[in-house]
Amino acid sequence: MTTIIDGKQLAKDQNDQTKQRVAALASRGIVPGLAVIIVGEDPASAIYVRNKHRKAEQLGINSIVRRLPATISQADLLAVVADYNQDPTIHGILVQSPLPAGLDEPAVINAIDPRKDVDGFHPLNVGRMYTNLPGNYPVSCTPRGIMTMLESLHTPLRGKHAVVVGRSNIVGRPMAALLLNADMSVTITHKFGSNLRALTTTADVLVVATGVAHLIKEVDVKPGAIVIDVGMDRDENGKLTGDVDFDGVKDKVAAITPVPGGVGPMTIATLMRQTVDLCEWSEQRAK
Numbered sequence: 001m002t003t004i005i006d007g008k009q010l011a012k013d014q015n016d017q018t019k020q021r022v023a024a025l026a027s028r029g030i031v032p033g034l035a036v037i038i039v040g041e042d043p044a045s046a047i048y049v050r051n052k053h054r055k056a057e058q059l060g061i062n063s064i065v066r067r068l069p070a071t072i073s074q075a076d077l078l079a080v081v082a083d084y085n086q087d088p089t090i091h092g093i094l095v096q097s098p099l100p101a102g103l104d105e106p107a108v109i110n111a112i113d114p115r116k117d118v119d120g121f122h123p124l125n126v127g128r129m130y131t132n133l134p135g136n137y138p139v140s141c142t143p144r145g146i147m148t149m150l151e152s153l154h155t156p157l158r159g160k161h162a163v164v165v166g167r168s169n170i171v172g173r174p175m176a177a178l179l180l181n182a183d184m185s186v187t188i189t190h191k192f193g194s195n196l197r198a199l200t201t202t203a204d205v206l207v208v209a210t211g212v213a214h215l216i217k218e219v220d221v222k223p224g225a226i227v228i229d230v231g232m233d234r235d236e237n238g239k240l241t242g243d244v245d246f247d248g249v250k251d252k253v254a255a256i257t258p259v260p261g262g263v264g265p266m267t268i269a270t271l272m273r274q275t276v277d278l279c280e281w282s283e284q285r286a287k
């Protein structure tokens with residue numbers, strides 16, 4: 001029997017825990033604060049940001065959405081980030097990606113205080129993760145949420161082979177690092193990889209984050225694999241679907257995430273959890 005990994009339920013469980021942590025902070029007069037900066041009018045980004053804001057409000061997090069015009073200058077955007085860096089009521093800062101053309105996204109990420117880097121995108125935090133440094137620091141929310149999903153299966157990962165298809169800074173690269181930190185052998189490839197199938201069919205854990213609808217089909221997976229689909233694609237009828245042909249693959253594998261209802265809800269739940277982490281860590285530093 002294939003396990004369909006229920007991202008909605010796992011996200012609900014995690015959000016319940018986050019809510020309890022927010023309540024514990026509130027009893028000490030502390031409210032976690034999240035500032036989300038969105039520049040321009042990208043429709044997909046607008047939906048993501050609205051979902052993050054709603055969830056934060058439900059959990060008792062003080063959520064601020066700062067909408068800025070696509071015409072904003074780099075200097076003015078950096079000044080907004082600097083304001084939130086200084087604001088003691090804000091514990092997490094997120095600049096929604098992608099930024100409009102003409103803005104220097106790496107420079108903006110660099111300008112976020114690493115202690116408020118709720119996305120875990122700042123090079124200091126990326127370096128900590130890559131070197132598997134112990135201690136408290138944020139990591140990219142989608143891969144961190146996927147690690148929670150994998151842990152929920154109680155399947156030992158050590159020594160097994162993970163293949164990550166996708167090499168973005170948001171998902172593929174940090175995903176590979178976290179799987180390596182979990183003692184897996186890791187192969188990273190991407191949609192241009194020649195003979196992808198030769199790699200994907202060796203994966204005990206296959207994570208696919210390419211943005212290509214149904215790139216991975218039944219012949220591309222190893223029997224008994226765990227398949228994590230990060231895709232948020234549209235099929236020919238405009239319906240939301242993933243990078244994996246779910247119906248074709250599901251009976252061959254041990255576990256698989258659906259789209260929707262898989263990785264998406266866990267990403268938002270992890271962002272909420274990490275906002276509260278940052279708030280708690282700032283309180284600990286202040287002691």
Ligand code: GUN
Pocket residue numbers: 094095096097098119141142170
């Ligand atoms: N755009 C798509 N996913 C993300 C994310 O996790 N963080 C940010 N900042 N932008 C995104």
